[in-house]
Amino acid sequence: MSGNETGKDVRELLARVPAVERVLSSVGAQRLIAEYGRTQVVDAIRAAADALRRELLAHASFDTSFNFEAKLVEDAARALAARSRPRLRAVFNLTGTVLHTNLGRALLPDDAVRAVIEALTRPMNLEFDLATGSRGDRDDLIDDLICELTGAEAATVVNNNAAAVLLTLSALASKKEVVVSRGELVEIGGAFRIPDIMSRAGAKLREIGTTNRTHPKDYDEAINPRTALLMKVHCSNYAIEGFTKSVSVDEVARLAHARRLPMAVDLGSGTLVDLAQFGLPTEPTVRETVDAGADLVTFSGDKLLGGPQAGLIVGRAELIRKIKKHPLKRALRVGKLTLAALEPVLRLYRAPELLRERLTTLRLLTRPAADMQAQAGRVQTVLQHALGDAYSVTAEPMMSQIGSGALPVDQLPSVGVVIRNAAGKRGGRALMKLEAALRALPRPVIGRMADDALRLDLRCLETADEAAFLAQCAELRL
Template sequence: MSEVSGNPTGHEPGKDIRAVLARVPAVERVLSSLAAQPLIGEYGRTQVVDAIRIATETLRRELLAGASFDPSFDFEARLVDDAMRTLAARSRPHLRAVFNLTGTVLHTNLGRALLPDEAVRAVIDALTRPMNLEFDLATGNRGDRDDLIDDLIGELTGAEAATVVNNNAAAVLLTLSALASKKEVVVSRGELVEIGGAFRIPDIMSRAGAKLREIGTTNRTHLKDYDEAINARTALLMKVHCSNYAIEGFTKSVAVDEVARLAHARGLPMAVDLGSGTLVDLAQFGLPTEPTVRETVAAGADLVTFSGDKLLGGPQAGLIVGRAELIRKVKKHPLKRALRVGKLTLAALEPVLQLYRAPELLRERLTTLRLLTRPSTDMQAQAARVQDVLQHALGDTYSVTAEPMMSQIGSGALPVDQLPSFGVAIRNATGKRGGRALMKLEEALRSLPRPVIGRIADDALRLDLRCLEAADEAAFVAQCAELHA
């Protein structure tokens, strides 16, 4: 690319600037040049005209500010190059693929669960073809989009009916709006969680028009606390599974089945917000035990809400399952239409649910579970390969070592549970604290064509390799080889 020269050979200070500006070609001339034709073919004439105008104005400002040039300087080529960079920057999507090397598998800021191949193919189908989203193929009449997955969810959870909205917060909001507006909902004080992004259970209740009735203390709640809180204004009893934090020590909580029996004895429904609900016992895969949706329904919960994009391993969604009569009330509420999901979510959700019909194949086929259960030996071998490439690229400025690490299941799903992992740690080669240098390197990694997201901790930039699968390793290594500290 031609550059404006910093060493004047054809223009001296004080010389009439008009002669210099006269050499800047008109927009139409640049537009008609051979070099501009590929840009017009790719981006269209309208965008190219605008980009060339911007480039021309920028060049004129530089010249008026006293920038000098070589007599052989090709203004036309400079303007086309500048326009090309502008167009490329404009067309780059803001939502981009990144390498998640943070060590957090279900990372809220990085999109949480990755979809399995079956779901990806289904979404592509839904994007490119008409679908029977609300059309009953058996009768030829209008259908209900929830019917697409209602039977499947019932089979997997034991619930009588189900409905789907855009996330679990919406599921809780809709449930409370439909069943507890202007009434009281009894919840243990120790379960008033914040679910991320400063969205809190009490706030959701307030927006739903329900009144929170707190019982117990932060660390201890008894069955009698629920019983004594029930009055004529009570709409339902609710439990919130604390999947994103833990209280240890002198604690007491009431089991779902006990709260359900009390609610039913008093003629009330009982709801459970499972948060990052799971459909299988994770302990069989060597992961921390979490209550399953089926267990919660079997324990007597009338409604259960949970996420689709956390431990379930599917797209962002909020599922509400439970008694058919209560689901009907929820679906009739005006908010349901505002919170409903589109065809892409349903297209992705169904094949993910289908995978759970073969639990013995789940570890292999469900991406989230595969990442959570990766053997440390695989990541250790991978770290050795990555270490050599990074050390060569970064030179003597940094020390790169392969080290054991601890991965996190998810920032909003079992954040206190960790998994043995392996990765590379980058430190200042001198052994001194390298905070500023490490932040600069972290920024360089984030600026790569496919940004690399790691984390700085204990005076090292750590790249946990748990989420770097074999299919992506070559692309990652190729980027590392081009990295310059």
């Protein structure tokens, strides 16, 4: 066939591409309009028609009976569905990290979820005092409850713990010095460092001691007329072992009070109960820290507390009042959804004997090994059948971690499935392809690669989600 004949065929095919208005009148396009609206459908069909013309100009082969109108509707539907898919999506967290920062940290308990839905769909008394009929303070919604659980005189809430520290320092130590042990100058997630936060707050850091050893006299000798407060930072995201020495909260508090200075503690992953009663490593509670003499304590709502992202500040009433009057407080305050979720989570702590059952984070952290072992057998069977002889799938013991900087050196015995290349082949490329395929599922599956294997830790795969997970696995195709 000559070039002229080929060109003629292409022109004939181009002439068969239907006009956008004609496609819009089809039944398929009308269904799309009902779902997505005319504006989006017109754009999608126009883009599909342009793409089709490019194919034809590139001499793509189409049968003479090919239905171009149906193709445009199909391509438009595919594009609209992809465009409408949420960027923020539910995933299966099989990484072994319970409080995974990149996957949203704590999962809310049912009571909190219902409260958030209520707040989303109805007007709420966010800043309205129902008793007096006048404007209220949104902190009043949970202030009494936080104080009841922590033993503090007063409390306030901001959008995360870094904000809590920033606001505290801005309100109490601007243009003054804050004394902190060098061994407590931690970096938290996202490269936010305590010295940087202090600098942004307008406070001057006064480092004392050494990386591994700090003594009471270091605090005492650092105090001068420019000192605003003494501060301790709980090193929840790393640990120093060996020849070490630190000064306890009560010792620092006594030193501060003897010099008429306030003493603040950043607990980071604050907890309201003794985790040891649930078989977990011990962490200082907020109440213990307040009882030890801390005038202010800052901690997260979405880590060990098991609630929404928030930063809580508790302590002496006069200091909390000063913090709440600072201009930054309005910029850092939380909205109704955070407060709606936080209150029911806090209420769960009034019944600590029921906490393991009702608080999602604690339920995952204390999940029985027998449950995970039985689940691993079911998952292994389905995955092996879906993946075939190219892979070896085994149920094996693993070690989970709490995550989000909480108890970094402590691990939790867990169970999961391990996927390797068959016959002991290393072949990392095949495993990476499988890992990508799992992430591409309708509800993406996030595991972790280690030691030439893809590991799926089942600690966070609760029974309610297992059926949906197995159904996806059964349909997995590479």
